[in-house]
Amino acid sequence: MEERFGKRRVMAPALLLAPMVLLLVGCLMIPTLGLLRSSFLPGSHLLDGSGFSLEQYVRFFSDSYYSSVLLETFVDGILVSLICLAIGIPTGYSLARLPPLARRWRTIIVIMPLTLSLVVIVFGWLIILGRNGVVNSLFLNLGIISSPKQLLFSRPAVLTVLVQQFLPFMILSVMSVVTQIDPVLEQAAANLRANRFATFRKVILPLALPGILAGFNLVFVLSISAFITPRLIGGNRVAMLGSLIYERMMAELNWPSGAAMAFILFVSGLGFTATLNAMVASRLFKGRRHAF
Template identity: 40%
Template sequence: MSDRTENLLLILPGLLLLALVFFLPIFQMLALSISGPDGPTLQHFARFLGDPYYLGILWRTVRLSLVITLICALIGFPLAYIMARVGPRLRLWLIVIVILPLMTSVVVRTFGWMVLLSRSGLIPELLRDLGLVKRNFALMQTETAIVIGMVQVLLPFMALSILGVITRIDPRLEEAARTMGCSFLQTLRTVILPLSLPGIVAGSLLAFTLSASSFVTPSLLGGSRIEVLAASIYGSVTQTLDWPFAAAQAVILFVGVLLVLVPYIKVTGRAHG
């Protein structure tokens, strides 16, 4: 038996499992999205793409996902750098602090933000006491609330992805840059940031895809006023029982995420390997 055949036999169980749990549901969703009473049809896609309401939901989903990803990267990069450059014991505690929220249900964390962001919650009351906002100021059922809640949920994925890359960067490269006259910020910008790009890309992919498909946090913090595509799919399934239209929305979400991610991967791959 050749090595190639042996390798194929070894990966065959994994490929079968992947086909069963991933590709088969996708093909079923694709088939459902084009199903109609008289045979295959594209009317569900035409209904979505021809309605400004659903196009607005799609745009809001992509826009919020991009904003959330950007904020996670802006916070996650310095956080990961600090964790990578402190002592081993302090790094362990920082990693535990970052991971600890992942051990709590996202529903519980979101309810915590609902208490903090409600009209009588700690954050709005503090802003009112400081005179920064008006008395009728509210954060709940706004896009800001969704961004705050989702950043807290997704920040660990971004920080840990970047941390894994920064820990492999030789500190002597920073010392060499400082010796050549670079300031600390210039060293970060010209040495650490370019070398950390694979981790930033990986964290951004995780943050964007998880944010675009998130349902619980946007639904609880945004309410019915700020609807995202996952909530629209859920409504089509549970309220109107329109499964083919829900499948069409899921396909559009899947394709929309790919349209954003594939060029991003290709551009960063060509530039940084």
């Protein structure tokens, strides 16, 4: 009887997870494997031929242009993540320490940009950063500049828009983990004559590190895979691998080459985040071991 009851307890979660697993396998894993297969085709089109070839990968790594674009993509992703980190940590901490009602309304304000279409947001930034846009008009009225400046089609403009798009993910990640930290710990640190900076560095930051790392990883992955923002805000002057993949697949219809670039970006991003997580985890474990 107990054995039968134990089997039911094991089967119930499996049955509940089955629809999600089937959805992931049917809509994500199978198409991804098909895309991986197309990256090993020798031609420049899906119908050009069959077989197995490393031509697309050799072409990518033998051309210094693609390597530089991949490096710039990672640098931009790290910069966006660090800026979101600098803004998101104090914002998420302040939201977590608000009363529940005030926190709820301010969280709605943080989430509000995520309800808008990405295309709408990007076109809004095109108006804001245009030669006759809000920023140039404001600077002209304040006398900071004498003539409109070209703010669009530059890397700072792309980074600014990416930060605005992905900052809510960092804020929510930090807020969710700080709300679980008991404020009594901060009061205890204050009783031990620790100032706010020392309390944050030695108490809040180590305990909130999982949420901070999760937010950093999420913003980094979203930034390096972005293609609409670099395409519209950066134009031809800012090259990121996501927009290059989109152009290769949708404009040139060269799916084997685009698929190879997509998997190179995937493996590179996965390797970077895995290495970062391992380094942070080892350092955190080492610090706890020394503490004991």
